Amino acid sequence: xxxxxxxxxxxxxxxxxxxxxxxxxxxxxxxxxxxxxxxxxxxxxxxxxxxxxxxxxxxxxxxxxxxxxxxxxxxxxxxxxxxxxxxxxxxxxxxxxxxxxxxxxxxxxxxxxxxxxxxxxxxxxxxxxxxxxxxxxxxxxxxxxxxxxxxxxxxxxxxxxxxxxxxxxxxxxxxxxxxxxxxxxxxxxxxxxxxxxxxxxxxxxxxxxxxxxxxxxxxxxxxxxxxxxxxxxxxxxxxxxxxxxxxxxxxxxxxxxxxxxxxxxxxxxxxxxxxxxxxxxxxxxxxxxxxxxxxxxxxxxxxxxxxxxxxxxxxxxxxxxxxxxxxxxxxxxxxxxxxxxxxxxxxxxxxxxxxxxxxxxxxxxxxxxxxxxxxxxxxxxxxxxxxxxxxxxxxxxxxxxxxxxxxxxxxxxxxxxxxxxxxxxxxxxxxxxxxxxxxxxxxxxxxxxxxxxxxxxxxxxxxxxxxxxxxxxxxxxxxxxxxxxxxxxxxxxxxxxxxxxxxxxxxxxxxxxxxxxxxxxxxxxxxxxxxxxxxxxxxxxxxxxxxxxxxxxxxxxxxxxxxxxxxxxxxxxxxxxxxxxxx
Numbered sequence: 001x002x003x004x005x006x007x008x009x010x011x012x013x014x015x016x017x018x019x020x021x022x023x024x025x026x027x028x029x030x031x032x033x034x035x036x037x038x039x040x041x042x043x044x045x046x047x048x049x050x051x052x053x054x055x056x057x058x059x060x061x062x063x064x065x066x067x068x069x070x071x072x073x074x075x076x077x078x079x080x081x082x083x084x085x086x087x088x089x090x091x092x093x094x095x096x097x098x099x100x101x102x103x104x105x106x107x108x109x110x111x112x113x114x115x116x117x118x119x120x121x122x123x124x125x126x127x128x129x130x131x132x133x134x135x136x137x138x139x140x141x142x143x144x145x146x147x148x149x150x151x152x153x154x155x156x157x158x159x160x161x162x163x164x165x166x167x168x169x170x171x172x173x174x175x176x177x178x179x180x181x182x183x184x185x186x187x188x189x190x191x192x193x194x195x196x197x198x199x200x201x202x203x204x205x206x207x208x209x210x211x212x213x214x215x216x217x218x219x220x221x222x223x224x225x226x227x228x229x230x231x232x233x234x235x236x237x238x239x240x241x242x243x244x245x246x247x248x249x250x251x252x253x254x255x256x257x258x259x260x261x262x263x264x265x266x267x268x269x270x271x272x273x274x275x276x277x278x279x280x281x282x283x284x285x286x287x288x289x290x291x292x293x294x295x296x297x298x299x300x301x302x303x304x305x306x307x308x309x310x311x312x313x314x315x316x317x318x319x320x321x322x323x324x325x326x327x328x329x330x331x332x333x334x335x336x337x338x339x340x341x342x343x344x345x346x347x348x349x350x351x352x353x354x355x356x357x358x359x360x361x362x363x364x365x366x367x368x369x370x371x372x373x374x375x376x377x378x379x380x381x382x383x384x385x386x387x388x389x390x391x392x393x394x395x396x397x398x399x400x401x402x403x404x405x406x407x408x409x410x411x412x413x414x415x416x417x418x419x420x421x422x423x424x425x426x427x428x429x430x431x432x433x434x435x436x437x438x439x440x441x442x443x444x445x446x447x448x449x450x451x452x453x454x455x456x457x458x459x460x461x462x463x464x465x466x467x468x469x470x471x472x473x474x475x476x477x478x479x480x481x482x483x484x485x486x487x488x489x490x491x492x493x494x495x496x497x498x499x500x501x502x503x504x505x506x507x508x509x510x511x512x513x514x515x516x517x518x519x520x521x522x523x524x525x526x527x528x529x530x531x532x533x534x535x536x537x538x539x540x541x542x543x544x545x546x547x548x549x550x551x552x553x554x555x556x557x558x559x560x561x562x563x564x565x566x567x568x569x570x571x572x573x574x575x576x577x578x579x580x581x582x583x
Contacts, residue, residue: 122200319385
């Protein structure tokens with residue numbers, strides 16, 4: 001007869017000294033004689049046999065005497081299984097003669113001294129053995145099969161977490177953890193099998209998996225390309241067999257160590273992970289459908305650094321700046337946020353940007369190389385700022401146009417003399433030039449003149465395109481617009497007048513001179529009676545008569561022109577008569 005047993009389990013941690021159930025109290029069984037339905041007699045082999053006979057079915061019993069009483073009173077059966085009490089030859093009851101053909105008469109008694117044997121079979125549930133412990137998963141069942149070679153199995157008993165019970169049908173497991181099954185069988189003459197046991201552990205709980213971000217990340221949810229996701233699984237009984245993971249719904253992969261996420265694209269991602277233990281309990285249900293997930297952002301985009309030049313600057317062949325100019329750096333990042341901005345000036349030491357800075361105040365070209373990283377260490381490419389440091393102010397000079405005359409430390413010019421400024425800057429270039437005269441307000445430069453006569457001061461300066469301002473310079477001049485004063489004298493007093501004009505004798509001599517208060521007379525010319533102007537002779541012979549001009553009795557008209565050293569010109573016309581006759 002074959003019977004099955006289904007057992008449940010108990011959830012405990014797997015340890016070397018796991019609790020083992022002790023065998024419950026086992027009943028004792030009396031040795032006896034058993035007659036089956038066919039009338040077969042089975043005697044427990046250890047029982048004594050007393051042989052008797054009767055001449056009638058219900059008559060008096062008579063004890064049989066053994067030839068060797070020490071072995072036959074009582075007698076013990078020596079052979080397992082059938083034993084016989086026999087008569088050598090059968091006698092025909094009807095004739096009283098030996099039955100033909102001759103044959104024995106046998107009285108069969110079965111000796112049964114062996115207990116049944118029971119085998120155990122685990123069925124249905126996944127199985128795993130490790131370190132001397134056997135683990136079973138869900139849907140575990142046991143089959144107990146007992147056999148007896150003589151009288152037959154009377155009952156099979158089992159105990160699982162309690163007393164013994166008759167085994168008659170499958171028993172479902174209801175608890176998780178380590179258990180011990182005790183079982184045996186007894187036959188019909190009281191032979192009880194020596195108790196057998198099987199220790200095992202039922203594991204009904206799936207493993208538990210946790211994740212850990214290893215490497216550069218922000219808040220555990222924004223990951224750098226260098227980061228890894230580490231999965232750690234634990235199982236309280238049979239142990240973890242395999243850990244699986246998927247990215248963004250892809251096919252499941254077997255976890256073999258920290259998973260690098262650098263191959264993922266920039267953006268949102270989900271890793272789903274689950275484990276299976278050694279008896280096929282699956283975390284997250286069948287197929288990991290309800291497995292744990294970790295959502296994160298893969299940040300592969302470096303920050304974008306920018307710069308701003310603040311203050312003095314001018315774009316020309318270079319970006320010109322001044323020593324007052326500052327440079328500010330900034331950066332933006334798409335996700336994790338900017339961590340640091342770094343910069344080097346002229347290939348020097350790497351600095352972390354924290355405040356606006358200035359370039360070295362050394363004339364010439366300079367450069368800044370800068371980059372930025374974000375909070376997950378994405379580093380941008382290099383960016384550059386190239387500038388020309390202009391530390392020199394422009395130079396401005398003054399030019400006085402002619403006419404001009406220098407006498408000692410004073411420059412004399414006229415109101416007709418243009419005054420111009422010449423400015424120069426060999427870097428960023430001149431932005432503006434200003435001037436002021438005689439302490440007035442500064443004006444934007446354009447060529448100018450000074451109209452009023454007298455002493456004047458001129459202040460002037462230039463500013464370049466990065467606001468380097470030249471210190472005020474000054475110059476002075478004297479405006480002389482006054483022509484010489486002409487004087488005419490005759491060598492003799494007039495002897496009369498004619499037509500309202502003075503009359504001089506024909507031997508008179510005329511003298512011409514001119515004086516100038518500031519710069520002196522440069523030349524005196526004269527012309528008579530509308531004739532061409534001639535240079536007046538030297539001061540030693542300043543009479544016009546030496547040219548015999550006044551010998552005739554007539555009217556004369558003399559035009560005298562005097563110029564000073566600035567070209568200021570005056571003229572004087574003198575009319576007179578020469579002769580003998582007066583009015």
